[in-house]
Amino acid sequence: MNENAKTVPPNDDDFFRSHAEQDPFDDSINPTHQRELRERFLDAFDDAGSGEFRDITGAELESRASSRRERFGVLVLVAAVLFIAVSTALRRHDDLMLEIVDERPRSPEANVSELVTSLAALGAVKSHDSRETLDYAISVCENDFQSRRLFGSEL
Amino acid sequence: MTKEFERNDREIWDRWVAQCRTDRHALGNLYDQTYPDVFRYCIRRTGNRSTAEDISSSVFLNVAKHIAEFPGRSFEEFRRWVFAISTNEINAHIRKSSRRKSLLIGAAESGQLETSREVPATEMSLLEGAIMRLSERDQSVITLHFFASLPYEEVGKTLSISPGAARTAASRALRKIKCLMEDRK
Numbered sequence: 001m002n003e004n005a006k007t008v009p010p011n012d013d014d015f016f017r018s019h020a021e022q023d024p025f026d027d028s029i030n031p032t033h034q035r036e037l038r039e040r041f042l043d044a045f046d047d048a049g050s051g052e053f054r055d056i057t058g059a060e061l062e063s064r065a066s067s068r069r070e071r072f073g074v075l076v077l078v079a080a081v082l083f084i085a086v087s088t089a090l091r092r093h094d095d096l097m098l099e100i101v102d103e104r105p106r107s108p109e110a111n112v113s114e115l116v117t118s119l120a121a122l123g124a125v126k127s128h129d130s131r132e133t134l135d136y137a138i139s140v141c142e143n144d145f146q147s148r149r150l151f152g153s154e155l
Numbered sequence: 156m157t158k159e160f161e162r163n164d165r166e167i168w169d170r171w172v173a174q175c176r177t178d179r180h181a182l183g184n185l186y187d188q189t190y191p192d193v194f195r196y197c198i199r200r201t202g203n204r205s206t207a208e209d210i211s212s213s214v215f216l217n218v219a220k221h222i223a224e225f226p227g228r229s230f231e232e233f234r235r236w237v238f239a240i241s242t243n244e245i246n247a248h249i250r251k252s253s254r255r256k257s258l259l260i261g262a263a264e265s266g267q268l269e270t271s272r273e274v275p276a277t278e279m280s281l282l283e284g285a286i287m288r289l290s291e292r293d294q295s296v297i298t299l300h301f302f303a304s305l306p307y308e309e310v311g312k313t314l315s316i317s318p319g320a321a322r323t324a325a326s327r328a329l330r331k332i333k334c335l336m337e338d339r340k
Contacts, residue, residue: 026204027194027195027198027199027302029190029191029194030204030208033208033211033212034190034191034194037190037208037211037212037215038183038186038187038190040212040215040216041182041183041186041215041216041218041219042179042182042183042186042219044215044216044219044220045179045182045219045222046179048219048220048221048222048223
């Protein structure tokens with residue numbers, strides 16, 4: 001005879017049920033408590049204002065939905081205004097930064113280029129790229145740098 | 156015939172659930188239908204009739220207050236919702252009185268629970284004591300499945316765990332109960 005055959009473990013579920021069947025536990029309902037609690041339960045339902053849901057008509061539901069839509073519209077408008085304000089502020093900030101950049105000391109080449117353009121505008125020179133113009137411009141520019149070094153940028 | 160009757164019954168209960176947020180009468184019918192199971196669940200978990208009545212009261216007053224927020228549509232969902240509230244109330248009560256738990260275990264094991272009938276309390280006392288030694292979740296699983304007759308699917312949904320987890324928890328809890336009972340013999 002196989003020894004293991006004797007020791008088949010019982011099913012836990014069955015084990016529990018076999019005990020539960022001989023249950024001496026008194027869990028009978030107390031009808032008085034059940035009845036009293038029923039009254040309190042329904043009174044609490046009335047007090048909780050659940051009754052207000054009873055009389056909601058279609059028109060009221062529509063009006064609630066409409067007011068929700070209005071609130072959403074206002075929200076979108078406020079968001080748009082905020083967006084415009086922020087983007088304007090950012091643009092101003094960028095312009096300011098550009099101005100600051102413009103005020104930084106420029107390179108000699110930039111000064112020469114600007115000078116030549118100014119001279120051409122005044123008719124002092126005919127062409128920006130003529131050799132004489134450039135030589136003249138460079139000499140003026142060098143003088144200008146010299147002056148700046150000697151007397152500061154006010155000159 | 157019986158199945159047809161059950162199906163009709165179920166349809167009526169579902170209709171009550173559909174109306175219970177606005178209809179006092181429908182809510183009253185749902186109360187009549189669920190009170191016995193909730194009370195039995197409470198008394199199984201607490202081992203004390205007056206505590207079970209207090210907790211049942213608290214459960215149903217909470218149900219009444221929050222019925223407008225109940226999201227379900229079927230009777231199963233309503234029952235599950237009420238059992239979830241019951242589980243929270245019972246666990247909160249037990250946590251508040253942890254000393255009470257040890258007294259309950261002792262009382263259960265010596266067959267002195269006031270709810271025990273005049274039946275020789277040998278293995279049943281050990282069983283009640285062993286159940287009370289389980290964790291809150293395992294107690295809930297065992298009590299909901301074996302004493303409130305909820306299938307594991309419903310137990311899982313009530314306790315926000317998967318049906319498989321409920322089944323596994325029950326299986327482990329049963330083995331633990333068995334060991335505890337054998338140790339005490």
